[in-house]
Amino acid sequence: MSDKVYRASTTAPVNIAVVKYWGKRDAKLNLPTNSSLSVTLSQADLRTLTTASCSASFPASEGDSLLLNGEPSDISGARTQACLRELRSRRAALEQADPSLPKLSTYPLRLVSENNFPTAAGLASSAAGFAALVRAIANLYELPTSPSELSLIARQGSGSACRSLFGGYVAWRMGDKADGTDSMADQVAEASHWPDMRALILVVSAAKKGVSSSSGMQQTVATSGLFRERIATVVPGNMAIMEKAIAEKDFEKFAEVTMRDSNSFHATCADTYPPIFYMNDVSRAAIRAVEAINEKAGRTVAAYTFDAGPNAVIYYQEKDTEAVVGTFYHVLQGADIGGWKSADIKGLKPTIS
Numbered sequence: 001m002s003d004k005v006y007r008a009s010t011t012a013p014v015n016i017a018v019v020k021y022w023g024k025r026d027a028k029l030n031l032p033t034n035s036s037l038s039v040t041l042s043q044a045d046l047r048t049l050t051t052a053s054c055s056a057s058f059p060a061s062e063g064d065s066l067l068l069n070g071e072p073s074d075i076s077g078a079r080t081q082a083c084l085r086e087l088r089s090r091r092a093a094l095e096q097a098d099p100s101l102p103k104l105s106t107y108p109l110r111l112v113s114e115n116n117f118p119t120a121a122g123l124a125s126s127a128a129g130f131a132a133l134v135r136a137i138a139n140l141y142e143l144p145t146s147p148s149e150l151s152l153i154a155r156q157g158s159g160s161a162c163r164s165l166f167g168g169y170v171a172w173r174m175g176d177k178a179d180g181t182d183s184m185a186d187q188v189a190e191a192s193h194w195p196d197m198r199a200l201i202l203v204v205s206a207a208k209k210g211v212s213s214s215s216g217m218q219q220t221v222a223t224s225g226l227f228r229e230r231i232a233t234v235v236p237g238n239m240a241i242m243e244k245a246i247a248e249k250d251f252e253k254f255a256e257v258t259m260r261d262s263n264s265f266h267a268t269c270a271d272t273y274p275p276i277f278y279m280n281d282v283s284r285a286a287i288r289a290v291e292a293i294n295e296k297a298g299r300t301v302a303a304y305t306f307d308a309g310p311n312a313v314i315y316y317q318e319k320d321t322e323a324v325v326g327t328f329y330h331v332l333q334g335a336d337i338g339g340w341k342s343a344d345i346k347g348l349k350p351t352i353s
């Protein structure tokens, strides 16, 4: 038995949606009820680094394992298992076609992942996490797969992870096939297409979210009437306007759709029975602060968006840094909206490094 250890490493960035994914039409395959669109943030700021290794010498009794930020992490969940199964079966097909290949698909996998941002920061790390995990194993197995094909696999780990396989502006097309083979991501524009774009992340709370995105989605699909309107007309409209705004680098339109879509998503959450609230008073104060900034500037220079938690992501253009970051800083210093700390303010370039 060879004791050779095969190894591959990769990094994947965090993405923040401007047209949100919210709702599954198939929970097992993670198929969405609507398409979505996100901006990939700079890897220098937020990314997961994952190393995958395997060897015939790793004891089979240990099975597959994941060390996340130095701590053993449970990978027995259906989502992670679906990703591992898909990757193994693709590798097994290669091994069957070429019997001279080492049988990596039969060896236990050791995965080691690290985030370059505090996991406790309350920022969604599952997108970068699953994207890095899938690409690291695909590289280890030398699978001839494109980012879009990998996005099909990462999607099964965490829906939003499929968008983290690309930099820049990324769409996840919902597809209409029952087996999900057309529900994948593609790049709408490179980050370099709009080099002025920036994102500011305001950490309101480092606490884990109260209602997980999976159960929040399930409850929304089951009980919200507003949600039906959202997926039938609101999101298709937002996707079309957003793609055009990005193509034309039209910040006013980009910002309006970003804010409207965040509002629409949170409204469907409030429309569930019982209602779900992800934003808190500090989040709402951030919305008012963005409105005040835009009013003062006499045009839209900042856009807020909130995922399934209270933290705000503010998009703006570098040329408006003073108006946005400067004003935010003063508003926050004003202590009118308690909960923010200046140390929590981090300007991030949503460009891929």
Ligand code: PMV
Pocket (backbone or CB within 6 Å): 016, 017, 019, 020, 021, 022, 036, 124, 126, 158, 159, 160, 161, 213, 214, 306, 307, 308
């Ligand atoms: O990928 P998940 O299952 O954690 O869901 C993410 C949902 C949102 O972050 C709220 C929206 C999105 O499109 O990323």
